[in-house]
Amino acid sequence: METLSNLFKIRGEMSRKAYLATVVGTFAAVFVLWSLLSYSQLVDPTFLPSPGTVGKTFWHSVLSADFWGYVGISSYRVLMGYLFTCLLAIPLGILAGTFKFAEAVLVPLTEFIRYMPATAFIPLIIVWIGLGEPAKIMVIFVGCFFQMLLMVADNARAVSNDLLQASYTLGAGKLQVLRKVLLPALLPELMNTMRLIMGWAWSYLIAAELFAASSGLGFMIIRAQRYLQTDMIFMGILVIGMLGLIIDRLFALLNKKLFPWAEGGR
Template sequence: MFQLRQDIPDRVFFAAGFVIPVVLLLMWWLVTSLGLVKPLFLPGPLSVVGEGWRQLTEGILFEDASVSVYRIVVGWAVATVVAVPVGILMGNYRIVEGLFEPLISTARYMPVVALIPLSILWAGIGDGQKILILFLGTFFQQTLMIMDNVKNIDINLIRAGQTLGFTNNEILRRIILPAALPGIWDTFRITIGWTWTYLVVAELVAANSGLGRRIMDAQRYLSTDTILFGTLFIGLLGLLTDYLFKRAGKSLFKWSSQTR
């Protein structure tokens, strides 16, 4: 039987995260070493690492990564700046939820790839178009999640504020927002992960650099090692982002069980 969360030491929890990746890496090395799969379809780990080293030494990796990170940060930040007030208002005022929820719930199911032609018409082919795609891929889900963060706080906290004679604005400012902040921060962590998944889509059209663009170019020439390295590197950057948000959340909200 598995032990409960609180019974697992941190070092064991940390070490457990390496078990499955190491097993998959060994299986990957074994399959490619035995020649069970042609390198065109699955290059070996050493080939992928070699491709990464080539990009690093030639300066390609830093250039692509810096451009992509800039687009990710700006796209997610713009979506967040708009989603936070809209989500808080929807979660706190039923009439605002009634106004916006049907539209936002419908829009979040629209495929972002299908909006690429419109995004080019609206924003051209520069960074603005890439940022717009990242915004559209993040904003709608983030707004609804923030709304739920606000709606799902303990009703007894609100009743306590009413008993103390707080106005609606005071309840929102002094009770609802502090109680919802740990959940909202966790929403930030999750949604910036979604933004990373839209990177290749955002850099699909008229991009001269970027990790996603490098992957798309490699597809044309069947450079499978470049595709694999780029995909894994994006995953590692996303994992680093997730870790930073987790650490920051634990520091900011030590009193909350949601950040443990």
Template structure:
């Protein structure tokens, strides 16, 4: 045979055949997961409680007056949209949550940055924040009505109180997690305190700060119902409380689901913003 046509066996030459990459297990600790498996697991996580809810309702294990089925809630939700001013309730609740959360963020961010960077600021700020954050926000409702009246300011103030003090402490903790080596390196290169704070500490802490915003935004929605107790005549929380008086559990379910979806949408928007601003963390 010609040498050009002769097949050389890997066994004869001692060469090794390339090994196939072992399939990656999905349930490894902190392992990666593709988009399709992630979506499948997400659908499973959402569908399971809905199916269990439908089973309990249709099997009459729990009376429908206490637990209406998904179809009953959907019909009530459509009636709310068509005849009961859902758009107005949605708009006013979004406005209250946004104002309360943004006002809390604007004040809490610089305070948290100071408390996490300078020990004297920590000593001044954190004990007071720790003291007040244990006071239930609902206990401030009578005071807000006395101080702010029964208008929108009192409702926004309740949401502010429910988020501000925890936000300051969490921001300060995020700032303290910045590696000291980065600060020392900036000091070695002659950076001023202002430059170190705004060009080293804040950019390094920014991913954790945005994650804290995602968490505290959920608290803002939690305190919405509390805020709308204050002499409200509109809003999602007010609609839920009104439905409670008339034992309209299907509308209560509908209102809770709407608030959950709104919170989920805002959370995913902040998550997308996190990926867009800090893509290097996703690659890591």
């Protein structure tokens, strides 16, 4: 049995059973509050549909081929934007976190751009690329790239300098230190960064599907908003949340399997 002193101790430990019970209890509390507000009609059903109504909408959608097409195309856009982000941001971030010259070139400019909202780039993206799939992928890429570069640079800087100096002392060359010491040492935190940025990628999906989209979960939500179909909006948001949660758990499991010595998500 967990004591209150243990539960509220800074960086205190918590048993797995208590942790899972807390997670389930939190979700249950949100569900109960939603049910009370909707079924009692304290909030107009137009603005807050009941869990039952959203459940029926979800069930009818699951039986529709269009719904699975929307899930597929949205997942494709997110994964492609995320893949291009990783391919460019990870090596650049490692360079920026390892070499001062690369840091001077990349970090100040990236810190400046990252405060610009990705949606502000949409008009330019349309002018440069058009209205097709590449433009939607580019919105997700722009939203994630600058954040990931800076986070990866921090991961590289967090590797102990004593570890690197010890490698030089033992006769390792610069490339050997990079490949054999720096990269393996930053991998656990890099995996956590990749996991966090995947969440960012899903959050930019709606922005990516705001313009000239005729498919996708974001398009479905925007179309439902026009007709005040709040049950469809709730369903779309919950589906995106479930997809993101599944991917997040897969990242956490992979991190735990590959790097059991590092702290990871439960």
